[in-house]
Amino acid sequence: MDHSQIIQHHFKNTFEKGLLDELSQNPFFELKKGDELRHQAQSIVRYTPLVVSGSIRVTRIDENGKEILMYFIKEKESCFLSITASLNNNFSTIDSLRAVIDEPTQFIAITDEQIRKWNNIYKSWRDYIANIYNKRFVDFFSIIDNVVFKSVDQKMLTAMEDFKDENNEIHMTHQELALRIGSAREVVSRLLKGLEKDGKIELSRKKIKIVSAL
Structure with missing residues (x-):
């Protein structure tokens, strides 16, 4: 299958046809374990990944240089902190994040402009973001439970x-x-x-x- 067919196959029950057609036009990346998104090319620094297959590990570097695991972006998921930054057009909140490929991964690169536009146009995109937010809140409660208890x-x-x-x-x-x-x-x-x-x-x-x- 070509990239367009892969996207249509994976997300046909998630997004409406108009959004699927737009996603099929976006850059499609295949990266190996250990690759870091920010260091691949300047052209994808301001892109948010929508994972087709594989897993991306998102960590945060604190003021002492310690790396802390935040969450994993898995199949059909995206980075909710990057989405939030794009919707608010404020990227200072993600400056300390690091995204590393945890296993061979395919993903679609989405611009911050598209994230804002699709939020106004497509109900399926708004529903998708809501689901991502809900999942991450559950993940963060699990992290708090791990740290505290x-x-x-x-x-x-x-x-x-x-x-x-x-x-x-x-x-x-x-x-x-x-x-x-x-x-x-x-x-x-x-x-x-x-x-x-x-x-x-x-x-x-x-x-x-x-x-x-x-």
Whole structure:
């Protein structure tokens, strides 16, 4: 399928025909894991991604340079902070954000002007934005729950269950796992070595294998 057919197939039950036709004319990107959106080209800095497949990790850099996970943009999702900035025509709120491709990803690039125009024209676009907002509010409540009520080891075990594949393997470094739970790599490495000593996991380069119930 060409890009237009892919867009029509993925979003035919989400957007009305006029919007689908417009989306089909927008730039279509395919990026690999580790690519950073802001560094691909100046032409897409002011674009908001609408993910067709894959996943984008959105983090925030605080004043001390610490990177904090905000959320993931997955299939048929978009960046609600970028959408909000576009609707308000105020991009200062997203200056500290970083968007990195978490797995091979296809996405449509949407301009801030289009976001504002479509909000006035298409009901399906307004409904889509409302759904994105609702989902992110739920995500943020989950983040607050994790930060306030869960210990680091509980958060790490939850993340490992979430990210394991069908072979009970987690393909990420200790640093990547630490980023996902908002902790330090040294803390995560110490906890993982404790689990390995207890015979619950096996550690190798960029891979954690769960061998017994956590």
